[in-house]
Amino acid sequence: MKTEANVKDKRKVKQFPDVYALMFLICIVAMVLTWIIPAGTFERVAEGKINRVVAGSFTYIESSPQTPWDLLQCIYQGFINSSSTIFMIFFCGASIKMLEETKSLSTAFCAMVEKLHGKEVLSIAVIMFGLGLGNSAGVFGNLGIALVPIGVFLARAMGGDDFLGFLMIYFGLMSGFSVGFANPSILGVAQTLAEVPIFSGTLPRAICCIANIAFLYGVTACYYKRIKADPTKSLNYKPGLVPSQYMGIRNTDGSTDDGSTQKLTNRQLIIVLFFMAGVAVCVGLTIKFGWAAKQIASWFLGMAVIVGIISGFSMNEIAKKFIKGCGSMVFSSFVVGICTAVSLILAQGQVMDTIINALSQPLEQMGAVLGAGFMVIINALINILIPSGSGQAAVVMPIMVPMADLVGITRQVAVQAFQFGDGLSNLATPLNGLMVGCLTITGVSFSRYFKWAFKFVAIEVAVGVLVTMGLQYVGWMGF
Numbered sequence: 436m437k438t439e440a441n442v443k444d445k446r447k448v449k450q451f452p453d454v455y456a457l458m459f460l461i462c463i464v465a466m467v468l469t470w471i472i473p474a475g476t477f478e479r480v481a482e483g484k485i486n487r488v489v490a491g492s493f494t495y496i497e498s499s500p501q502t503p504w505d506l507l508q509c510i511y512q513g514f515i516n517s518s519s520t521i522f523m524i525f526f527c528g529a530s531i532k533m534l535e536e537t538k539s540l541s542t543a544f545c546a547m548v549e550k551l552h553g554k555e556v557l558s559i560a561v562i563m564f565g566l567g568l569g570n571s572a573g574v575f576g577n578l579g580i581a582l583v584p585i586g587v588f589l590a591r592a593m594g595g596d597d598f599l600g601f602l603m604i605y606f607g608l609m610s611g612f613s614v615g616f617a618n619p620s621i622l623g624v625a626q627t628l629a630e631v632p633i634f635s636g637t638l639p640r641a642i643c644c645i646a647n648i649a650f651l652y653g654v655t656a657c658y659y660k661r662i663k664a665d666p667t668k669s670l671n672y673k674p675g676l677v678p679s680q681y682m683g684i685r686n687t688d689g690s691t692d693d694g695s696t697q698k699l700t701n702r703q704l705i706i707v708l709f710f711m712a713g714v715a716v717c718v719g720l721t722i723k724f725g726w727a728a729k730q731i732a733s734w735f736l737g738m739a740v741i742v743g744i745i746s747g748f749s750m751n752e753i754a755k756k757f758i759k760g761c762g763s764m765v766f767s768s769f770v771v772g773i774c775t776a777v778s779l780i781l782a783q784g785q786v787m788d789t790i791i792n793a794l795s796q797p798l799e800q801m802g803a804v805l806g807a808g809f810m811v812i813i814n815a816l817i818n819i820l821i822p823s824g825s826g827q828a829a830v831v832m833p834i835m836v837p838m839a840d841l842v843g844i845t846r847q848v849a850v851q852a853f854q855f856g857d858g859l860s861n862l863a864t865p866l867n868g869l870m871v872g873c874l875t876i877t878g879v880s881f882s883r884y885f886k887w888a889f890k891f892v893a894i895e896v897a898v899g900v901l902v903t904m905g906l907q908y909v910g911w912m913g914f
Contacts, residue, residue: 566607
């Protein structure tokens with residue numbers, strides 16, 4: 436006879452690990468790999484800010500297996516290395532929470548959506564194409580983590596769930612960034628290392644970029660329509676919840692407020708206009724001066740204080756609400772730190788270069804067309820180990836370029852294979868700290884997201900492979 440306790444025990448066994456548990460398990464796997472895989476290294480030469488790998492220079496070296504004590508220290512160091520991003524998440528999240536305390540943004544979005552009633556899908560298109568095309572040049576940079584909470588408010592105002600906010604903002608940003616045709620930090624570095632003109636071959640890349648934005652917009656619009664028709668299809672749904680608990684505007688007590696009876700007060704209007712203007716100025720300054728996490732976080736810290744003052748909060752209230760806002764971001768921000776630990780373990784174990792060298796070897800046995808497609812897959816696998824696009828370009832391109840020359844793959848195609856492999860797989864790797872952090876803001880576990888998103892990412896990568904093979908087939912030089 437099955438007891439209730441036995442049923443619960445079975446459910447626990449079947450349950451997918453929490454994101455922290457998952458990342459810790461991956462850290463253990465990385466540690467074990469340093470015991471099994473021979474250590475090796477490539478020679479590197481400094482060229483400006485880039486440490487370029489010398490192709491054909493791989494040699495085996497003395498092993499440096501990592502211990503459990505090393506693993507724990509790498510996790511700590513991962514937090515140190517990611518500290519700027521972690522504090523950016525804290526400050527940006529606290530700023531949004533300060534705004535949430537005034538109910539200004541939720542009320543404004545409710546009023547906007549009421550006027551756009553029946554045109555929500557069009558609103559999603561405007562948001563995603565705007566973010567995607569802007570980020571095709573990398574203009575939004577690290578702002579994604581700051582914009583996701585705003586996207587959550589907008590999604591709720593549309594009667595959607597929090598995950599819809601993630602899709603509109605993060606998918607919007609990554610749809611353009613993944614195959615951006617004018618991104619200097621990714622495409623520019625790759626083309627420089629491949630010794631082809633920077634931003635050459637723009638037309639095919641622009642077509643691919645727009646197609647990718649349209650595809651992910653279609654995925655998002657279909658998700659929105661699906662959860663409106665059947666709320667149990669929401670990724671925020673859990674057994675026993677009613678739609679009002681995870682869809683639409685929710686008050687602090689968990690009840691739903693559709694905003695129909697709310698009116699935006701003059702003070703709330705001023706707060707919303709100030710905050711939106713502040714975000715717009717932050718975007719502009721990020722584009723013009725190349726702001727990083729430090730400057731963005733400082734800007735949002737200042738906005739949080741000013742919002743509190745305009746709202747009429749006392750100094751003590753502002754301080755308490757700010758700390759409260761930071762507290763809600765702890766889970767999201769710490770994910771970034773532990774994600775960084777995996778690559779540190781592999782790097783300290785001196786096996787990172789060995790893995791990259793092994794992945795690149797099969798290209799020598801393939802023809803140009805098939806090899807071009809396989810190059811996309813190789814770069815997607817390497818992206819799991821090196822989430823940084825510019826960092827991956829510095830390591831991979833000096834290896835891929837001579838191999839491409841040997842096999843007969845054009846250098847422009849090699850660059851495109853790198854871009855597809857690096858960019859498209861960013862939506863599926865658990866080591867993408869920013870993505871996992873954004874997911875936790877919306878209350879969706881990586882495991883649940885991965886099960887839902889894998890088929891879409893697989894379609895993107897498959898199309899990327901076919902497009903790359905097609906470009907190689909016609910001998911695309913991109914000049």
